[in-house]
Amino acid sequence: MLFLFSNSFDTTVDLLILKLGGEGVFRYNFDLWRDYQFEISPEGFRFEDPAGRVATDGNVTKFLWRKPSRTAEMFPGTKLSAEDTYSEKELWYALCEVANLLWARRKVVLAEPFADMRVGKLVQLQAARDFFDVPPYRMSLGVPFPAAGKNEFVVKSLTSEFVGENSDQAMLFTSRIDPAELTLKAPWMLQQYVAAELDVTVQVVRDRLFAFELDRSAFLDRTIDWRSLGADELSERWRPHALPLEMQDSIFAFMRRCELHFGRIDFLCGGGRYHFLEINPNGQWAWLDAEGRHGLLNKVVREISPATPCVPIPRRA
Amino acid sequence: MITIHSLLRSKQAISRTRLAAETGDYDHRSMKRWQGNDTALVRLTMKSSTAFDGEAKNNEGDRSTF
Numbered sequence: 001m002l003f004l005f006s007n008s009f010d011t012t013v014d015l016l017i018l019k020l021g022g023e024g025v026f027r028y029n030f031d032l033w034r035d036y037q038f039e040i041s042p043e044g045f046r047f048e049d050p051a052g053r054v055a056t057d058g059n060v061t062k063f064l065w066r067k068p069s070r071t072a073e074m075f076p077g078t079k080l081s082a083e084d085t086y087s088e089k090e091l092w093y094a095l096c097e098v099a100n101l102l103w104a105r106r107k108v109v110l111a112e113p114f115a116d117m118r119v120g121k122l123v124q125l126q127a128a129r130d131f132f133d134v135p136p137y138r139m140s141l142g143v144p145f146p147a148a149g150k151n152e153f154v155v156k157s158l159t160s161e162f163v164g165e166n167s168d169q170a171m172l173f174t175s176r177i178d179p180a181e182l183t184l185k186a187p188w189m190l191q192q193y194v195a196a197e198l199d200v201t202v203q204v205v206r207d208r209l210f211a212f213e214l215d216r217s218a219f220l221d222r223t224i225d226w227r228s229l230g231a232d233e234l235s236e237r238w239r240p241h242a243l244p245l246e247m248q249d250s251i252f253a254f255m256r257r258c259e260l261h262f263g264r265i266d267f268l269c270g271g272g273r274y275h276f277l278e279i280n281p282n283g284q285w286a287w288l289d290a291e292g293r294h295g296l297l298n299k300v301v302r303e304i305s306p307a308t309p310c311v312p313i314p315r316r317a
Numbered sequence: 318m319i320t321i322h323s324l325l326r327s328k329q330a331i332s333r334t335r336l337a338a339e340t341g342d343y344d345h346r347s348m349k350r351w352q353g354n355d356t357a358l359v360r361l362t363m364k365s366s367t368a369f370d371g372e373a374k375n376n377e378g379d380r381s382t383f
Contacts, residue, residue, distance in 0.1 A: 008343040009336060014351040027348040035345065050345040155324065163325055170325040183318040290356035 001059045002306045003047075005099065006066035007031045007074060012286040013066055016301060019292070024306035026055035030068040033091050045098050062310050063102040065113040065282065068095070106312035110206065110262040110303055115281035118316075119258050121158050121189075124279050127257050131250040132267070132276035137191040145179035145190070153179050153190045154224065174225035196270035199226055200241050202251060203285045203296055205303060206261045206311060209248055210296040212288050213241035213269070235287050240294055247274055254279075259314045 001024050006013045008029035017025060028036060028047060037048040044057030070088055071078050080088065099113050112118075119127075128134050139158070156174040164170050182188055199214040214226060214237055243251075251265065264283035268275040289296035302308055340351040 008350055011336075011340070011351050014340075014349040015356070017348050022348055025348065029343065032343065049348075051348075163321065170327050172321060172324050173326055175324050177319055177324075181319045183320050186321050 001026055001055055001061060002304055003028065003055050003060045003063045003102070004066055004304075005030070005064065005068045005095065007069045009074070010067045012284065015286055015290065015297070016304065019297065019301045020305060026053050026060070028055075028068075028095070030070065030092070030095065031074055033088065038091070038094070040094060040098065045101070057101075060102065061107060061306055062304060063099065063108045064304050065099060065108065065111050067282075103313075103315065106315060107310060108313050109310060110300070110313065111282040112260060112262070112313050115260065115263075119260065119279075119281060121278055124258065125276075128254060128276040130257070131254045133273055134276050135192040135194050137189065139187065139189045141187040142184050144184065145182065148179050150178040151176040152193055153177060154193050155182070156189050156191060156225075158189050173223065176224060193224075194268045194270060194275045196268035196275065198241075198269040200243075200267040200269045200274065201238075201288070202241075202243065202265045202267070203283075203288065204251065204255055204260070204263050204265065205296065205299045208295075208299050209243060209251060210285075210288070210294060210299070211241040211243045212238040212294075214238050238288055261311075261313045 002020070004013055004016070004025060004027045006027065006029060008031055010029075013027060017027065026047065026049065028049075035050050037046075039046050045055075046057075047055040070092055071080055096113070099108065102108055103113070122139060125134055125137060154174050154176050155172070157172040160171055162171050176193055179190060197216060199216055201212050201214075203210045203212075216224075216226070218237060219226060254265075255261070255263070258279070258281075260279070260281055263279040263281040264285055265279045266277040268277060285296060285300070288294070292298055303311070337350075343350045344352070
């Protein structure tokens with residue numbers, strides 16, 4: 001049985017279940033934790049959903065960490081009672097332990113839980129320097145910036161945290177700036193601006209790469225960060241991208257260095273050169289191939305299917 | 318001086334109210350909220366600018382709490 005750990009608004013999982021069929025799949029949505037029965041004891045764990053499906057130590061053969069989220073993360077501003085807040089934290093702890101148990105038993109596939117705690121943006125950038133062109137960067141607080149031309153650098157967010165009490169979804173997207181104008185009282189992640197014609201994103205699914213490109217001329221007059229545009233504006237514009245063989249080799253080598261089986265790597269491509277930006281070890285990918293025309297959706301389905309052999313992610317010490 | 322506040326921009330995203338309205342309630346029997354075959358909505362909600370995907374946030378499953 002495949003155990004999917006996510007939330008009930010995760011339509012990627014909806015799509016995966018549509019492709020997999022419900023047989024042999026157990027979906028646990030953390031936002032609906034009140035709906036499930038759960039116990040863990042020396043004999044193992046047992047989950048039961050309202051439809052009567054049961055997942056246990058014995059029948060789970062694969063585990064996929066998708067997008068489990070707690071109430072505070074999914075619905076900022078929601079007031080939970082003190083007891084519900086406590087209950088959610090207790091349950092979250094227990095569910096994370098289930099993931100750890102299954103990880104130790106080599107049943108976790110593709111996405112590494114908490115990968116950002118191990119291979120965050122700054123660690124990625126360090127590792128990437130051995131394989132790709134990496135625009136110079138600096139994360140700093142209080143240290144004066146060296147003189148630079150206006151718009152020669154961008155600021156970006158490491159966390160993409162929302163700012164503001166009501167979580168009205170204001171956030172810091174990548175923006176061109178003059179470093180001399182930045183206040184030194186705030187932490188800034190700076191990176192040299194790259195003039196590029198294409199955004200290239202490469203989804204790694206263990207032993208396969210799926211590359212897509214986006215022509216930046218469609219939005220450069222408004223933003224340099226395609227993520228800041230409306231969800232419906234650009235998703236249709238991504239096209240498959242032919243990666244040179246040496247890039248493919250570099251990407252696989254980088255993934256081995258990072259000990260990751262899964263992740264979406266963002267590059268800027270200009271003048272025939274690829275500039276590494278980041279890897280999101282559990283990023284979204286399904287919007288690139290929602291209809292399954294490019295092989296990506298089917299590859300993920302094959303990897304997580306309870307009917308195929310389990311190729312687990314590396315086990316942590 | 319540029320501050321964090323001066324660089325903030327609203328995130329264009331689908332509201333959970335709209336998503337719930339278009340997909341319906343979560344159905345435990347089918348293990349899906351979205352019951353249709355039109356992937357336009359799926360594409361829309363999967364893209365990284367949506368509110369539910371966690372794509373942009375690095376703190377999913379914040380380990381510091383356990």
